[in-house]
Amino acid sequence: MSAPKVLFGFHAVGVRLKTAPRSIVEIYHDPARRDARMRQFIERAAEAGVRLIEADGVRLAKLAGSHGHQGVAARVEALPQAHSLDDLLDAIQGPPLLLVLDGVTDPHNLGACLRVADGAGAHAVIAPKDHAAGINATVAKVASGAAETVPYFMVTNLARTMNELKERSIWCIGTSDDAPQTIFQADLKGPLALVLGAEGEGMRQLTRKTCDALVSIPMRGAVESLNVSVASGICLYEAVRQRT
Numbered sequence: 001m002s003a004p005k006v007l008f009g010f011h012a013v014g015v016r017l018k019t020a021p022r023s024i025v026e027i028y029h030d031p032a033r034r035d036a037r038m039r040q041f042i043e044r045a046a047e048a049g050v051r052l053i054e055a056d057g058v059r060l061a062k063l064a065g066s067h068g069h070q071g072v073a074a075r076v077e078a079l080p081q082a083h084s085l086d087d088l089l090d091a092i093q094g095p096p097l098l099l100v101l102d103g104v105t106d107p108h109n110l111g112a113c114l115r116v117a118d119g120a121g122a123h124a125v126i127a128p129k130d131h132a133a134g135i136n137a138t139v140a141k142v143a144s145g146a147a148e149t150v151p152y153f154m155v156t157n158l159a160r161t162m163n164e165l166k167e168r169s170i171w172c173i174g175t176s177d178d179a180p181q182t183i184f185q186a187d188l189k190g191p192l193a194l195v196l197g198a199e200g201e202g203m204r205q206l207t208r209k210t211c212d213a214l215v216s217i218p219m220r221g222a223v224e225s226l227n228v229s230v231a232s233g234i235c236l237y238e239a240v241r242q243r244t
Helices: 008-018 036-047 057-064 085-092 107-120 136-142 158-167 205-210 227-243
Strands: 005-008 024-027 052-054 071-075 097-102 125-128 151-153 171-175 192-197 211-215
Touching: 005 057, 005 085, 005 136, 008 024, 008 036, 008 071, 008 136, 024 036, 024 057, 036 052, 036 097, 052 192, 057 071, 071 085, 085 125, 097 107, 097 158, 097 227, 107 125, 107 136, 125 158, 151 158, 158 192, 158 205, 192 227
Parallel strands: 024 052, 097 125, 097 192, 125 151, 171 192, 171 211
Antiparallel strands: 005 071, 024 071
């Protein structure tokens, strides 16, 4: 078993409490915080039989590596990733919906992308090992529990993985400011991987070339591009809209 990792914030710890309470080693909470949200949280943790430890804000910040802990942190065992990407794709019922992120290195952006992927019911998020943020406590906090529920695969060669998706008849659609077709004009009902690059730089040239098609998000105002998590939300939810 790998060493316990730390989750912090009500959402991230609360999702683990709901989905895998036995994997929680202990929960630390700030006794100075006595509001209804904290009382309910402690009640749920006690009902689940989780060990509760009082810790002041300084200790919590040290444990979490952040002051955004909301008075709650937990040491948890890493949950085993259920499948390889191939196994996951084999098990999907209906058309797959995947999010591919190229060059998203900011943990806040990654956390927000995982959260929107969870909300839209995406089956997995895929990123290259060498141009991406890994899952850490900040990602888990921003993801509000989605880092626990959405499979996140970091692959050695993104273009090769995209070609493997295409061999499975999964259409790879990338976003680009200069694409003539918009996301709203594209057919997103079939097996789909939406490919997004980091804000500003966009995706790398090889990733762009490997896409089956490119689409744009219409921009009506003065700014030239959207944050990658916002763009992911627009694209994923347009796919959800078309599928329902």
